Amino acid sequence: MTPTDARNPIVVTTEKVGRAAVAGVEEIGLGAMMVVESFYWLIFGRREKQAVRLGAIAEQCMAIGIQAVPIIALLAATIGMMLAIQGIHTLRIFGAESRVTVGISFSVVREFAPLITGIVIAGRSGSALAARIGTMKINQEVDALYVMGINPVRFLVVPAMVAMVIMVPALTLFSDFVGLFFAGVYVNLDLGISLAAYMDQTIELLSVDDLMHGLGKSVIFSILIAVIGVVNGASVQGGAEGVGKATTRAVVQSISAIIVTDMLFAFVVTR
Numbered sequence: 001m002t003p004t005d006a007r008n009p010i011v012v013t014t015e016k017v018g019r020a021a022v023a024g025v026e027e028i029g030l031g032a033m034m035v036v037e038s039f040y041w042l043i044f045g046r047r048e049k050q051a052v053r054l055g056a057i058a059e060q061c062m063a064i065g066i067q068a069v070p071i072i073a074l075l076a077a078t079i080g081m082m083l084a085i086q087g088i089h090t091l092r093i094f095g096a097e098s099r100v101t102v103g104i105s106f107s108v109v110r111e112f113a114p115l116i117t118g119i120v121i122a123g124r125s126g127s128a129l130a131a132r133i134g135t136m137k138i139n140q141e142v143d144a145l146y147v148m149g150i151n152p153v154r155f156l157v158v159p160a161m162v163a164m165v166i167m168v169p170a171l172t173l174f175s176d177f178v179g180l181f182f183a184g185v186y187v188n189l190d191l192g193i194s195l196a197a198y199m200d201q202t203i204e205l206l207s208v209d210d211l212m213h214g215l216g217k218s219v220i221f222s223i224l225i226a227v228i229g230v231v232n233g234a235s236v237q238g239g240a241e242g243v244g245k246a247t248t249r250a251v252v253q254s255i256s257a258i259i260v261t262d263m264l265f266a267f268v269v270t271r
Helices: 009-044 054-064 066-094 097-138 141-147 152-191 195-205 208-234 239-269
Strands: none
Touching: 009 152, 009 208, 054 066, 054 097, 054 152, 066 097, 066 152, 097 141, 097 152, 097 195, 097 208, 097 239, 141 152, 152 195, 152 208, 208 239
C-alpha cells in the first residue's frame, strides 16, 4: 500500500471490510470443520482407540441441563403467564378472550419455549464453554493434549456438543410443560376456565408437528451454541482480557444466531 493509498479513507475502509470478511469466512470454516470432526470422533472414536467418554458427556449434561432447570422453570412460567395476560387483554377488545388458549399454545410450543431456552443456555453454558477452552489455550493445555496424543476435539468439543444436543431439546420440552401450565393457571384465575378444560383445548389444538417444530429448532440452536462457543474459545489471544472478550463475543454471536435462525426456520417451515 502506497502512502497515498494509506491516507485514502475509501482504500482503508475497503481493506478493513475485506479483512473482516476473510476472518468471518475462516470462523465459519473452522466451525464447520469442528462439526464434521466431532461426528467423526463420535462414530469412529472407538476404532481409533479414542472413544468419547460417557462420563464426560454425563458431566456436561449435568452442567448444561440439570443445573439450568430452576432458571428455565422461572422464565418459562413468567413467559407463559405474560402470554396469557397479554392475550386476554388483546382478545377482550373483540370479545373473544375465551380463545386465548389458541395463541398461548402455539406461541409457547412453536416459538417461545425453544427461543428462551436457547438464549438462556447460550448465556449460561455457551459462555462457560468459550471461557473454559480459551483459558486452556492461554495456559497451553490444548497444546499439552496434542503432546499426550489426545485429540482436543474428541476430548473437549464432542462431550459438550453431545450434551447440548441432548439437553437443550429436553429443557425445551420441560419449558413447554411449565409455560403451558402457568398460563393455564392465570387463565383459570382470570376467565374461570378450569385447568382440565384448558388442558383439553391445548391437547386438541396442538399436534405432533407443532411439538417437533419447536424441538427441531432447539436441536439447531444447541449445535450453534456449542460451535460458536468452541470457535471463540479456540481463537482467544491476549491473556485474561482476551478470554473475557471471547466469552462476551460468544454470547452475542450465539444469541444473534439463535434469533436469526429462528426467523429463517419459521419462514421456511410455514411456506
